[in-house]
Amino acid sequence: MTFVRKLILHNLRMRWVQSTSIVFMVLLGVAVLFAFMLVGRGANDGLALSEQRAGAQLLLLPAKAGNYLSDTALLFSGAPVHHYMSSELFEEVRELEGVERATFQFFSQTLDASCCSASGETRLVGIDASSDWLVAPLLDDPAALSDGLADGQVIIGAAVDGFEKGTGRLLNNDVVVAAVMAATGTGLDSSIVVSADWARQLAAAIAGYQPFWELNGQPETLISAILLDVQPGREERLEAKLEALGDLRIVERSAVVAQTQQRLRAVFALLAGVAAVMALASLLQLCARYWSLSWERRGEFALYRALGATRGDLRRLICGEAFVLTGAGALLGLLVGGGLFALLLAQLSAAEAFPFLMPSIAVIALIALAVVAAFALLALLAIIIPLQRVARIEPALALQQTDIG
């Protein structure tokens, strides 16, 4: 192997443009494929999960709240809504014919490390434990909600960190973690859930929120969202009644999920197309490179034959070189791909909210392996013909050359 390494180093030096172009081509292909597959996988899992979990059929918000936020943002990314409506509205909606069940939530400020244990940006959500049916199924300990949440008790989302010891700080209060929610692929993953009453008390104490209370009334009388399930067959009539209540924005979950799926599918088809073109370009580039290499270096290969190398030895040499170049490209590609993945995810979620579930380490490793294997196969395809050409080189060719390479 030392020998092969030496030749490769020489190759990189003497033909560095071509050699780096191989590494770069593989790198680019691997990076793009890896990043795209991670995003695709995460979004796919997120969508599947959000279909299963954490869903009320309808989400009702103050009409003015939604103006600057899309339905998908409201549903999936848990974008903060600092608009409030009267809690009386909840009682009205709950009584409507066709409502199967209903609950409400109270959103408070977005939290960060300056005020609480959580390190990332975290949403504070107050729930009504007595009517809630959305949070309990997500809990590792479903009984945790049965008696409601006391002040100072929190339920944390799957992606919330900083509460590893089961306790933490929240807006100048010591809190105890009552339960942890399973991942949902939505904004709930980075939310801290408290009782609605306590959320209101906390919100009332936030100085910057006074204008909201002046506008809408005291926080004890306010809610942010109503979530409800509809009795089968009553959808249209109920919707008409809800619209008649006025001033409500109605987000229909199934429609939004379907719409998002459709949009994501289009985006991912595009990404898959780009990835396929990249892979094809890699293959062509590799083919061309190895083809010309087998010609440029035929004198060297003939000399090895003259010195007693078998055809098999030459094949091993070429495969070894291809292996090192492809391996280097793949390794760098995975690193770059990881960065590209983060970038892509940030860009995509900035443009369009969608549920995302970070793939597990095992899945990431599997995807990395699959991508590398795919490129190993491409490299193998690219060297098949050059291998045959080199194997056909006669040792007598060495006589016609002077010094080699």
Next chain:
Amino acid sequence: MAIAFNTQTVVSAEGLGRSFASTTVIADVSLKLNRQSTTALVGPSGSGKSTLLSLLGLLLDKSAGHLELFGSSVESLDAGTRACCRRLGIGFVFQHTQLIGALRAIDNVLVQTHFLHAEDRKVLMTRIEGGVTTLPKRALVLLEAFGLKDRVHHFPHQLSVGQKRRVALARALLLKPPLLIADEPTNDLDAISAQLVCEALFSAAADGHALIFATHDNNLARRADVTVSLGRAI
């Protein structure tokens, strides 16, 4: 098929011929090379000296006659055995040195060791004291013996023609092959360098190699035990 490299007669050729398309380059050459014998190949340019040496070195296939290497007819050897003969049986000093520009002098001498097969190591164990593990040291010893002590880590482009020829000679001698073939080894060399190379070749023959070399130098040819003359200048 295992080759016994320790035969006394290394090469035996009978009516050897080679044509390229319709041109016959050599015809009806018969010769016998024994260990410790030296044979000079003379003839005008284009008379087929290099071609004949290539036939003997298994670089080229003959088109007529009979050729035996180490007691085996070359027709009976499969590709793997022929490669094995080239590795362990034959040391070839090319007319144009054919060093690998990517490798330093010492690595050029050692280049063959990267192609050694498992069974080669056993053969070399009996041939070279200490076996393959001592080869890097042996390469150094050879280079030093050829006056290249301070050129060991030079690349071919940093060496003169005579120095390159000596590196090539060290490469050919590294595995102590029974058959040593040198194509115009003193070509382009000044008297002193030529002398160095000649002494190395003849002392190798004295050590038990069978030596055949092509040359235009009549003085050198006269030193050989046997002279084979190829006619028909082209």
